Amino acid sequence: MAKLPGKTQPAPVTADAAATGQVITAGVDTHRDFHWAAVKNTLGQVLGTRRFAATGAGYQALLAWLRGFGTVTAVGVEGTGSYGAGLTRYLTGEHVRVVEVNRPNRQKRRRQGKTDPLDAISAAAATQSGDATAAPKLRTGPIESVRVLRGTRDTWIKARTAAWNTLRALLVTAPDDLREQLTGLTPARLLAACLALPGTDNTGTGLAHALLDAGTATRIALHDLATMISHYDQAVTRLNTQLTALITLIAPRTLAQHGLGPDTTGQLLITAGNNPDRLRSEPAFAMLTGTAPHQASSGLTDRHRLNRGGDRHANAALYRITITRMATHQPTRDYVTTHRTPNRSNGKHIIRKLKRYIARNIYPHLTADLAALQHLTP
Secondary structure (H helix, E strand, O other): OOOOOOOOOOOOOOHHHHHHOOEEEEEEEEOOOEEEEEEEEOOOOEEEEEEEEOOHHHHHHHHHHHHOOOEEEEEEEEOOOOOOHHHHHHHHHOOOOEEEEOOOOHHHHHHHOOOHHHHHHHHHHHHHHOOOOOOOOOOOOHHHHHHHHHHHHHHHHHHHHHHHHHHHHHHHOOOHHHHHHHOOOOHHHHHHHHHOOOOOOOOOHHHHHHOOOHHHHHHHHHHHHHHHHHHHHHHHHHHHHHHHHHHHHHOHHHHOOOOOOHHHHHHHHHHHOOOHHHOOOHHHHHHHOOOOOEEOOEOOEOOEEOOOOOOHHHHHHHHHHHHHHHHHOHHHHHHHHHHOEOOOEOOHHHHHHHHHHHHHHHHHHHHHHHHHHOOOOO
8 A cells, every 4th residue: 555645544444344334435546557546435534545457357456445445336537538448447347336537636736746646535535525426438339439430530631631731841842843843733633643753662772872862852752642641541531431331320310410410420429428328418418518608797797608618529510510500501590690780790609609509409319319329239
């Protein structure tokens, strides 16, 4: 058991404590290779802390150690979507209530210091006090498949963008004849022209002599960059096809709503998670997506402001849906016309209201799709 700075180390508690019927709350600070766990009783006293390996055997040992103190009411876990994903899956499978805990705020860390056992104790305290109440997302099921495919696709898109930026930067300083040949072409024609440039697989002395000429080196570099971009294009197209098929299967009701496509629907599914019990109500979904307005009233002024919290990726998806509906959905266009004012036009206040309305409109279809997932088998 690790010694805590400035704390008197509690006496070890054996498995006999379980016989006393005491109720305990636990907290876990997660890392890649190990986790630190802490236990508190109903009086808020720290009963012990211990480090466990981040493996299947380590998870079993951690739960057995917790149950040695008494009945486990809840376990607060930091990083349920990253380093704590495996532990969360195991505890949930053992019917232990898991609560998602944010890291301690910096002001508290400055007062107490920063150690892994202290972070585990803070996680237990947040769970016990009710400051942490969120249920973690389950990292299993079809929505996890959507998250994995989207994450891979986004990585390919970023790599493709970087390759395009490098290719265009090379054209700026390319030899005059090459620059004049490739300037002004559309992206598709530019890619085809660069692919037609001579590449090389030679790595011998002859290549070194050829690369003494900057023009030759530029042509080889442009050819290689174009080859990479073409590969990225194929990978992104393949992943888009897979995502469209998967999202059409698991979220047909949500996808059928005006302005939603596979991309925005996929993001909303990831935000909601694989366990529909996380979305307790429509206002909770609005808060999760950052569309629930905040009061900004003072004196005789009664107004609301944009919510800057919630999942910003989901909020961005709702923004894209809003812009699409403002352009193509007649009821939305009528709403904008009705609420437009000479000094405010169709500004933030209209978009904020529309995003809130769209979240309310999407919620029943999304929850119906999530509920239907329970009957889908791979």
